[in-house]
Amino acid sequence: MPSATYHHGDLPAALRGAAAELLAERGAAGFSLREVARRAGVSHAAPTHHFGDSTGLLTAVAAEGFMHLTLATRAATAEAADPVDRLRALGRAYVRVAVEHPGHCAVMFRSDLVHDGDPDVQTWAMQAYDVLRAGVRDVLALRRTELDVEVACRTCWSAMQGLVALHRTFEHIDAGEGRSTPDIGDLAERFTTLIVDGIVGGGTDAPGR
């Protein structure tokens, strides 16, 4: 077993942490490998040995982000017994991950920054997707079993990801119209509720036609 304490203790983890912190502060545009090294207290070329190049480090951060997403949504699944409540909790968990780990989320779906097809990324992303799929499947089983699970899954996922990406834009729009923007977690629940019920459909517990 490696001793895990050389000069630094666990430099790869320290670099991932510093990278996530820097990304959270300045966004992907303000990211700098040298600044990450500086924050970790090592020389500017130290990250190269562990991650190859900057894409390698960002890929590791992305994988960590998908891990957080998997763990958070898994925990949310245990929160509620009712399938619809559970899906709402999943949505809330998704945006909570985005709020609590903004640095990770800044790179998670950026194929120009992250090496697509990295095994860690793919594994954790797939696990997160499986959690969502199970949640959506349970809701589908309530009534519309003929619906495509994948389409329903991806609509929910896309709505949450879009919410994360657009929330700042929503705030701009609302500010321009003299209105305040709801909390992002509340919006996640309301989006989920709307997708479950439908714009022209009845309430969640409506018997339908």
Added chain:
Amino acid sequence: MPSATYHHGDLPAALRGAAAELLAERGAAGFSLREVARRAGVSHAAPTHHFGDSTGLLTAVAAEGFMHLTLATRAATAEAADPVDRLRALGRAYVRVAVEHPGHCAVMFRSDLVHDGDPDVQTWAMQAYDVLRAGVRDVLALRRTELDVEVACRTCWSAMQGLVALHRTFEHIDAGEGRSTPDIGDLAERFTTLIVDGIVGGGTDAPGR
């Protein structure tokens, strides 16, 4: 009136075009102000005079993107008479803009690259939002007039934006599970249909409870 033909003809437009092209080729991470200048056939400092810094140029590209979005969705609105069909056409138009103008879309919601609150950006973004809002309002009027228009709007918008951001991830997932991913335009329609009907709701034309 400025003659619009000096050394170059219309350098600002040429720079915007070269920037969008470069962004489309290499993503936001591969963007370089000097490369843009090179493609436009001017010196590396020429863009400074017109756009200040790289954020200024990217802001102009983002504004152009919102303009494209406004024009495309406006045109889509005229395609169908039925409100639900119209909303589906809006969704399809949204992803078509993303496919046809990937360079613009790479920066449109990136507040670390674009100057939020730029008047051009805000104006065109608001116009695009108004087109969407009108479309959603018409669908809401079909039955559930008590629903919050803003929430319904933003659910649709988020789902489309999420689809654009995640489509490559969907392809990865489907490839891993030996399945092929539907065309992004078709997915846009199916997402819209699902949001209109709801996961547990009835069909679009179902009378409900």
Added chain:
DNA sequence: AGATGAGACTTGACGTCGTCAAGATGCGAC
């Protein structure tokens, strides 16, 4: 028609960045 001034663009420079090569250093294995 020639001078003048403002805008458009170039040239050159500076510090920072990512990456590569070569060297130093410390830990574990034999």
Added chain:
DNA sequence: GTCGCATCTTGACGACGTCAAGTCTCATCT
């Protein structure tokens, strides 16, 4: 105890963004 390898440092290179100064071109005024 020393040998070998992984770890990290140092130094260098070209490319980048930005600023300052300079050059050029066109439009206007007399």
